Amino acid sequence: MKTFLELVQNRQSDRAYLDKAVETEKIERILEAARLAPSACNAQPWKFIVVTDVEKRLEVADATASKLLSMNHFTKQAPVQLVLVEESANFTSSVGGWAKNKHYPHIDLGIVAAHISLAATDEGLGSCIIGWCDEKKVQKALEIPKNKRVMLVILLGYSAQPLREKKRKEMAEIVSYNKY
Numbered sequence: 507m508k509t510f511l512e513l514v515q516n517r518q519s520d521r522a523y524l525d526k527a528v529e530t531e532k533i534e535r536i537l538e539a540a541r542l543a544p545s546a547c548n549a550q551p552w553k554f555i556v557v558t559d560v561e562k563r564l565e566v567a568d569a570t571a572s573k574l575l576s577m578n579h580f581t582k583q584a585p586v587q588l589v590l591v592e593e594s595a596n597f598t599s600s601v602g603g604w605a606k607n608k609h610y611p612h613i614d615l616g617i618v619a620a621h622i623s624l625a626a627t628d629e630g631l632g633s634c635i636i637g638w639c640d641e642k643k644v645q646k647a648l649e650i651p652k653n654k655r656v657m658l659v660i661l662l663g664y665s666a667q668p669l670r671e672k673k674r675k676e677m678a679e680i681v682s683y684n685k686y
Contacts, residue, residue, distance in 0.1 A: 515672070516669060517626075519635070520633060521634060532629040536625040537588075539624070539625035544617060545614035545618075546602065546611075547602065548596070550614075551595045552592065552615060555650070556586065562648065563585075565647035567584075567587075569640040581634075583666075584663040588659070590615055590619065591657065595614075619658055631662050632662070636658065637658055
C-alpha cells in the first residue's frame with residue numbers, strides 16, 4: 507500500500523475466499539505485526555494459534571457457524587484461521603484494570619486483531635474477524651486449556667470478493683472537539 511490511509515480504505519471483511527493456499531512468509535509477517543502490537547503495561551495477554559490443517563479448520567469453522575441464525579457459513583472457505591486466545595495480563599495491567607474497572611486484555615486483543623487484519627490487507631489477503639463461536643468446541647478441537655478464553659477467530663485468505671464501498675457515519679456524527 508502507498509499510505510496508511512489507503513491500507514485502511516482497502517481493508518474489508520471478506521466472506522468469500524479463493525481455493526488458494528497462503529504463503530508461509532505472509533503468515534509469518536502478519537504474526538510479526540501482531541506480536542509488535544501495543545498492550546496495556548506491555549502485558550501481551552494473547553496467544554495465537556495458526557490453523558491450516560483441513561480437518562482442524564473445519565472443526566473451528568463449525569464452531570463459528572450457526573444453522574439457527576444462518577451465519578458464518580463462509581468460514582469453511584478460508585485457508586487460514588488465526589485463533590486469538592486470551593492469556594493472563596501482567597500484574598500492573600491487572601491492578602490498573604481493577605482500579606479503573608476495565609478489562610485491558612479485551613482492549614489489547616482488539617488492537618492486535620486490527621494489526622492482523624491490516625497486515626493481511628498489506629499482504630494482499632482478505633480477512634474477517636469472527637467473534638461468534640462456540641468456545642468449548644474450539645477449545646476441544648485445538649486442545650486449548652479450559653481455563654483459557656477463545657476471544658476471536660480471524661480468517662485469512664485470498665479474497666474472492668471485489669473491494670466494496672465503505673458505508674460509514676459522517677465525521678460530524680462521531681467527532682467533537684473539546685466537549686461531547
